[in-house]
Amino acid sequence: MPKDWDWTSEARNAQRYETDLVPTLFAPWAPQVADAAQIRAGDRVLDVGCGTGVLARLALARAGTQGAVTGVDVNEGMLAVAQRAEPSIEWAKGDAMALPFAGASFDAVVSQFALMFISDPTTAVSEMRRVLAPGGRLALAVWGPFEMATGYAALAEPLKRYGGQSAVDVLTAPHVLGDVEKLRFIFTSAGFEQPAVTMCMGGYTQPSIAKLLEFEVKNTPLKERFTDESYAEFAAEAETALQPFLLPNGEVSIPLAAAIVTAQNAG
Ligand SMILES: C[S@@+](CC[C@H](N)C(=O)[O-])C[C@H]1O[C@@H](n2cnc3c(N)ncnc32)[C@H](O)[C@@H]1O
Numbered sequence: 001m002p003k004d005w006d007w008t009s010e011a012r013n014a015q016r017y018e019t020d021l022v023p024t025l026f027a028p029w030a031p032q033v034a035d036a037a038q039i040r041a042g043d044r045v046l047d048v049g050c051g052t053g054v055l056a057r058l059a060l061a062r063a064g065t066q067g068a069v070t071g072v073d074v075n076e077g078m079l080a081v082a083q084r085a086e087p088s089i090e091w092a093k094g095d096a097m098a099l100p101f102a103g104a105s106f107d108a109v110v111s112q113f114a115l116m117f118i119s120d121p122t123t124a125v126s127e128m129r130r131v132l133a134p135g136g137r138l139a140l141a142v143w144g145p146f147e148m149a150t151g152y153a154a155l156a157e158p159l160k161r162y163g164g165q166s167a168v169d170v171l172t173a174p175h176v177l178g179d180v181e182k183l184r185f186i187f188t189s190a191g192f193e194q195p196a197v198t199m200c201m202g203g204y205t206q207p208s209i210a211k212l213l214e215f216e217v218k219n220t221p222l223k224e225r226f227t228d229e230s231y232a233e234f235a236a237e238a239e240t241a242l243q244p245f246l247l248p249n250g251e252v253s254i255p256l257a258a259a260i261v262t263a264q265n266a267g
Pocket of ligand 1: 026048050054055073075094096113114117118
């Protein structure tokens with residue numbers, strides 16, 4: 001797993017993820033993924049790599065009281081926050097590559113921004129297909145190409161200077177599946193016929209450049225590559241590099257693309 005989410009297993013970090021990252025970075029995509037999966041009243045829905053559960057909560061709102069929603073993740077810190085936020089969803093600890101559910105037990109499987117952190121994406125997608133009922137729908141989002149995330153691309157140079165190439169690799173890792181052909185190959189290898197991939201544009205806004213750097217570097221394992229002094233120098237350079245993404249009110253907004261894959265289990 002190139003960028004590891006272990007740091008969010010600590011309760012404080014998982015809560016910070018939910019409070020400060022989910023509303024701006026992850027929540028805006030949930031309606032598009034839920035729409036793509038055509039979730040309707042009464043559906044049994046599984047959210048894979050659910051994190052703190054933003055997509056699962058939306059799925060529950062759509063599936064309603066006659067439906068049932070399950071979220072699965074390897075990370076207990078994330079699941080604890082999810083449980084507090086919505087106790088009526090079943091939150092399960094489990095690995096996407098060996099889903100702890102019987103075959104054909106869901107009408108829809110959804111997942112956002114998790115597949116690229118899973119070491120064998122094809123096995124994970126095969127598992128998603130296994131647990132889908134015949135005719136069941138899958139919708140899954142991953143980040144698009146790094147080059148389309150121009151604000152992150154602007155950070156790459158200062159990050160390389162102070163943190164080395166491996167620090168840049170951490171920044172680019174979430175984008176490794178942002179390739180239409182690669183995604184089609186994974187989904188067809190996993191047994192889905194004719195998966196559809198759509199590239200969509202969105203964005204990510206933080207209250208300030210300092211806050212953005214906190215979430216991308218300072219409060220993540222990347223910080224270990226810096227001394228206090230080198231971090232201050234990096235932050236000053238990053239501030240300059242991110243000027244084109246500053247809004248008049250001081251917020252910083254980075255364009256981001258996401259690929260949304262839809263597929264159906266032919267049965
Ligand atoms: C960027 S977060 C996205 C979480 C959530 N879907 C959201 O939109 O906020 C990626 C999630 O994938 C989970 N994850 C990584 N590898 C996993 C695996 N092998 N099985 C299940 N979940 C995994 C992480 O623990 C983390 O919660």
